[in-house]
Amino acid sequence: MNQRRVWLVFARRRYEEPLYQVGTVTAEDPEMARLFAQSIYDEHPWIEMVVTPRDQTQTVIAA
Amino acid sequence: MSEGLFETATDRESMERAAAAAAPVATDRADLAMVHTLAPALREPMFALLSSLADNKYVLGRRYAEWCTGAPMLESAVAAAAMAQDELGHARSFYPLLRGFPGGRDLPQMEEKGWQQRPTSAVRCLDRPFAGWPEFVAANLVVDTALTVLLGAATESPYEPLRQRARKIQQEETGHWVHATGWLRRLGRQVEPALPQMWDDAFTWFGRPDDPVLEPLSTGGVLSEAPEQLRTSLRARLERVLDAAHLAQPLLARELPWHRWAPAARRLR
Numbered sequence: 140m141n142q143r144r145v146w147l148v149f150a151r152r153r154y155e156e157p158l159y160q161v162g163t164v165t166a167e168d169p170e171m172a173r174l175f176a177q178s179i180y181d182e183h184p185w186i187e188m189v190v191t192p193r194d195q196t197q198t199v200i201a202a
Numbered sequence: 203m204s205e206g207l208f209e210t211a212t213d214r215e216s217m218e219r220a221a222a223a224a225a226p227v228a229t230d231r232a233d234l235a236m237v238h239t240l241a242p243a244l245r246e247p248m249f250a251l252l253s254s255l256a257d258n259k260y261v262l263g264r265r266y267a268e269w270c271t272g273a274p275m276l277e278s279a280v281a282a283a284a285m286a287q288d289e290l291g292h293a294r295s296f297y298p299l300l301r302g303f304p305g306g307r308d309l310p311q312m313e314e315k316g317w318q319q320r321p322t323s324a325v326r327c328l329d330r331p332f333a334g335w336p337e338f339v340a341a342n343l344v345v346d347t348a349l350t351v352l353l354g355a356a357t358e359s360p361y362e363p364l365r366q367r368a369r370k371i372q373q374e375e376t377g378h379w380v381h382a383t384g385w386l387r388r389l390g391r392q393v394e395p396a397l398p399q400m401w402d403d404a405f406t407w408f409g410r411p412d413d414p415v416l417e418p419l420s421t422g423g424v425l426s427e428a429p430e431q432l433r434t435s436l437r438a439r440l441e442r443v444l445d446a447a448h449l450a451q452p453l454l455a456r457e458l459p460w461h462r463w464a465p466a467a468r469r470l471r
Contacts, residue, residue, distance in 0.1 A: 164277050165275065165277060166277065166384075167384070167387075167388060168384065168387075170380045170383075170384060171277075171380065171381070171384040173380075174281060174377050174380045174381055174384070175277035175278075175280070175281060177377070178277075178280050178281045178283075178284040178377070179277065179280045181284075
């Protein structure tokens with residue numbers, strides 16, 4: 140069985156605004172992560188949405 | 203209204219979509235009139251096909267909806283809700299078309315009280331709620347895909363109301379396939395017990411080679427594939443993912459139980 144990963148979900152509503160994090164999803168592969176992100180975070184007519192594995196982020200300034 | 207408050211409700215496109223969904227509009231009447239673009243001999247088969255498509259999507263949508271709160275992950279519970287809405291939406295797009303056919307003029311309307319309790323004729327495996335999540339995944343994979351394969355044979359149909367819906371539904375169904383195949387990879391053999399019945403239901407749903415509904419529609423050019431070709435297409439689509447899950451062989455060798463096929467109901471007894 141594949142390992143479940145947490146994916147960060149980023150989206151934006153307008154071309155003039157940057158992507159911002161709207162939440163996370165848990166999924167085993169990119170296809171499922173995209174599907175889950177699209178069905179969960181459907182509150183706006185986004186113009187762009189991306190997902191990226193949380194374990195691939197690098198901390199620059201720790202909280 | 204202050205800016206930002208209910209901002210999506212002020213979106214013109216959303217408002218137009220909501221208004222269009224709320225009441226029959228001129229396009230619906232135009233769709234009904236399109237029945238006359240069908241050769242008279244094809245009207246009864248088309249009525250039967252649309253009825254079966256609508257009922258199967260309606261019942262599948264209700265079965266999906268039963269898992270909106272029960273899926274093993276929050277993400278899939280939301281996906282189940284989204285897929286239920288898709289299927290019910292597809293059904294709602296087909297039912298009004300029936301009114302344009304002689305056999306559909308006296309059917310109860312969706313807006314009428316008691317419509318949800320009317321008799322439907324969907325494939326047998328949808329008669330009762332899914333016994334568990336693996337059954338959900340099996341139906342998602344096999345039954346949902348069978349309906350999509352049939353609509354894939356209608357994307358170039360000369361009967362415009364079916365063609366338009368088929369093209370839109372094909373796009374929406376992409377996510378259903380991703381969901382089903384993702385869960386199949388994850389559950390593997392846990393899905394196996396649920397597959398044979400759904401396989402039989404889905405592969406017989408296209409009817410025998412001389413099916414009185416699909417055969418004339420394909421011969422008449424309204425569908426691009428006849429029953430045997432539809433079975434081949436469905437098999438080709440499923441074979442790769444089932445093979446990867448080591449579940450293909452027993453299913454691919456399976457004899458279909460035609461002795462239980464009830465052509466008028468388009469389902470197995």
